[in-house]
Amino acid sequence: MQTSGLRKLYGSQVALESLDLVVRPGQVVGLLGPNGAGKTTAVKLLMGLSRPTAGSGTLLGQPLGDRLARRSVGYLPELFRYPQWLTANEVMRLHCQLAGLPRRSWPGWTDQALTTVGLRPRARDRVGTFSKGMQQRLGLGLALLGDPQLIILDEPTSALDPVGRDDVRTIIRAARARGASVILNSHLLGEVERLCDEVIIIHRGRVIAAGGLRALLGAPSLRLRLSGVRDAVSLLGRFAPVTLEGDQVVLQPMEPEWTPDVVAAVVAAGGRVHAVEPQQRSLEDLYLELVRSGVTEATESFRLPRPTAQ
Amino acid sequence: MSVRAVTIICVLTLREVARRRLLWVLLGLSIVSVILVGWVVTQLVDYARSAGMNEVRIGLGVSQVLVFVAFMFSFVLAMSAAFLAAPAIAGDVESGTLLAMLARPISRADLVLGRWLGLCLVTAAYAFVSGVLAIGMVALVSGYMPPDPWIAVGCLMGEALATLTLALALGTRLPAIAAGAISVVAFGMSWFGGVLASAAGLLRAEALVPSLDFLRLGMPTDLLWRGVVHALEPPLALLVARGLDPRGFAADPFFAQSAISLEAIAWSIAWTAGVLVAGVLAFSRREL
Numbered sequence: 331m332q333t334s335g336l337r338k339l340y341g342s343q344v345a346l347e348s349l350d351l352v353v354r355p356g357q358v359v360g361l362l363g364p365n366g367a368g369k370t371t372a373v374k375l376l377m378g379l380s381r382p383t384a385g386s387g388t389l390l391g392q393p394l395g396d397r398l399a400r401r402s403v404g405y406l407p408e409l410f411r412y413p414q415w416l417t418a419n420e421v422m423r424l425h426c427q428l429a430g431l432p433r434r435s436w437p438g439w440t441d442q443a444l445t446t447v448g449l450r451p452r453a454r455d456r457v458g459t460f461s462k463g464m465q466q467r468l469g470l471g472l473a474l475l476g477d478p479q480l481i482i483l484d485e486p487t488s489a490l491d492p493v494g495r496d497d498v499r500t501i502i503r504a505a506r507a508r509g510a511s512v513i514l515n516s517h518l519l520g521e522v523e524r525l526c527d528e529v530i531i532i533h534r535g536r537v538i539a540a541g542g543l544r545a546l547l548g549a550p551s552l553r554l555r556l557s558g559v560r561d562a563v564s565l566l567g568r569f570a571p572v573t574l575e576g577d578q579v580v581l582q583p584m585e586p587e588w589t590p591d592v593v594a595a596v597v598a599a600g601g602r603v604h605a606v607e608p609q610q611r612s613l614e615d616l617y618l619e620l621v622r623s624g625v626t627e628a629t630e631s632f633r634l635p636r637p638t639a640q
Numbered sequence: 641m642s643v644r645a646v647t648i649i650c651v652l653t654l655r656e657v658a659r660r661r662l663l664w665v666l667l668g669l670s671i672v673s674v675i676l677v678g679w680v681v682t683q684l685v686d687y688a689r690s691a692g693m694n695e696v697r698i699g700l701g702v703s704q705v706l707v708f709v710a711f712m713f714s715f716v717l718a719m720s721a722a723f724l725a726a727p728a729i730a731g732d733v734e735s736g737t738l739l740a741m742l743a744r745p746i747s748r749a750d751l752v753l754g755r756w757l758g759l760c761l762v763t764a765a766y767a768f769v770s771g772v773l774a775i776g777m778v779a780l781v782s783g784y785m786p787p788d789p790w791i792a793v794g795c796l797m798g799e800a801l802a803t804l805t806l807a808l809a810l811g812t813r814l815p816a817i818a819a820g821a822i823s824v825v826a827f828g829m830s831w832f833g834g835v836l837a838s839a840a841g842l843l844r845a846e847a848l849v850p851s852l853d854f855l856r857l858g859m860p861t862d863l864l865w866r867g868v869v870h871a872l873e874p875p876l877a878l879l880v881a882r883g884l885d886p887r888g889f890a891a892d893p894f895f896a897q898s899a900i901s902l903e904a905i906a907w908s909i910a911w912t913a914g915v916l917v918a919g920v921l922a923f924s925r926r927e928l
Contacts, residue, residue: 409736
């Protein structure tokens with residue numbers, strides 16, 4: 331999946347400034363941003379539910395908005411609602427039909443999807459009797475129907491309890507493991523941090539940061555408070571570049587698994603270790619920093635080189 | 641357009657109407673109305689016979705009752721069609737039900753045409769059953785069989801389908817309640833335009849007729865209504881009318897001098913098809 335300069339205006343209001351996106355097979359991409367940032371607009375453009383003012387893109391080799399582009403896409407909308415007068419089983423079969431899956435495969439796909447989202451015992455109940463969380467589970471099951479190559483989930487855990495959220499993480503990991511791509515639109519930064527390979531942060535319709543999670547968050551560091559060490563720079567320089575900050579020593583970038591070796595080296599040199607603090611900037615730190623700071627200035631400095639499409 | 645996708649949506653619409661008991665409510669209402677009509681006509685005929693009235697005059701009277709019954713049915717049908725069709729797209733857009741469906745490999749034209757076809761089948765069946773039962777009941781209790789009952793039923797169905805198409809097409813852009821209200825008002829305006837155009841002829845205000853014709857023909861339901869009336873009138877009523885000032889009868893919305901013309905049928909079909917295509921195009925360009 332690839333988009334180039336995707337732009338959407340509603341009148342004079344800029345809903346999305348310019349979205350360049352490449353999603354490769356087996357990749358999970360997170361879309362982040364405050365309310366009204368343009369995330370759902372981006373998803374609707376990808377699904378052909380809305381037409382771009384400018385820019386273009388392809389979905390599974392077809393132009394955005396093309397009917398055939400949606401042959402192997404699973405989508406859970408932010409506003410999820412399904413015919414209330416149908417049973418869960420019937421909704422599944424309806425979507426098997428609409429997706430063009432072979433008739434003989436419907437019972438298998440339906441069973442698999444309902445089992446995955448934990449709704450098999452309620453398969454014969456009408457959707458109208460479901461709680462909001464159960465309806466979101468149903469929507470998630472529909473998005474998984476027929477093992478699509480691309481799954482787009484718009485706020486997939488907004489109505490779910492903690493168990494449901496964990497289930498969603500399992501489902502996304504399983505989809506990635508079978509080679510499907512996932513676009514995850516979420517407010518839950520921890521969720522995105524745990525699941526996504528790449529992150530795009532949108533604010534006021536503009537992409538203010540995009541790239542691999544590790545590249546965006548920067549390398550981890552190790553902060554130490556030591557005594558009895560005369561020359562920390564030469565002692566610890568073999569592990570990572572060393573900076574002295576008062577009585578503290580900072581090694582950055584440094585892999586966290588080297589921490590015991592660093593401590594052992596200090597002790598072997600006759601020094602004493604008073605504190606060891608591995609540090610890693612979280613996605614939340616980055617997000618809040620970007621959204622609260624001067625976004626315009628941040629745009630270019632946080633824009634990372636894009637990988638090329640396969 | 642995909643015939644497979646249109647069929648899926650059409651079948652879904654039929655199931656929805658049946659599952660939500662709407663079909664049974666409509667059928668029940670028809671049966672109640674027909675029984676009521678049968679009872680009233682039986683009473684009228686019995687009173688007329690006991691007063692010594694001859695059968696020709698009784699037939700003439702019953703034909704007028706039948707025209708009024710058809711008038712009531714045409715309004716009920718138009719309103720049922722409008723309120724059935726208006727939320728068919730608009731309601732699903734408002735609730736978000738369509739988002740998941742349109743994420744599948746179907747086009748918006750498939751969705752609109754499938755909805756339209758399903759609702760047309762339900763409405764046409766309802767109009768057919770109601771019309772046949774009402775005419776059959778009147779014939780049974782009074783002995784009066786109108787000259788062209790099938791044309792009357794066909795025109796009633798046409799009125800319902802035209803109103804349905806307008807409500808569905810408006811619902812692709814407007815909220816359901818607005819689409820339904822506009823369709824019912826348009827139906828009434830067409831009928832009213834027909835009355836006013838005829839009255840303008842009677843009052844020698846011919847200059848007004850073109851603009852009133854525009855109101856009357858803006859929706860083909862008045863043409864179809866005149867077709868219903870003519871098909872239900874006994875030939876005797878036409879003979880009586882010929883001896884009087886034809887303009888006086890022309891102004892009567894419950895009288896038609898001539899059968900529905902081929903031009904009127906063609907206009908009704910073209911109008912309905914045009915509105916449907918406009919609805920498809922409007923929905924295809926809509927931002928969801």
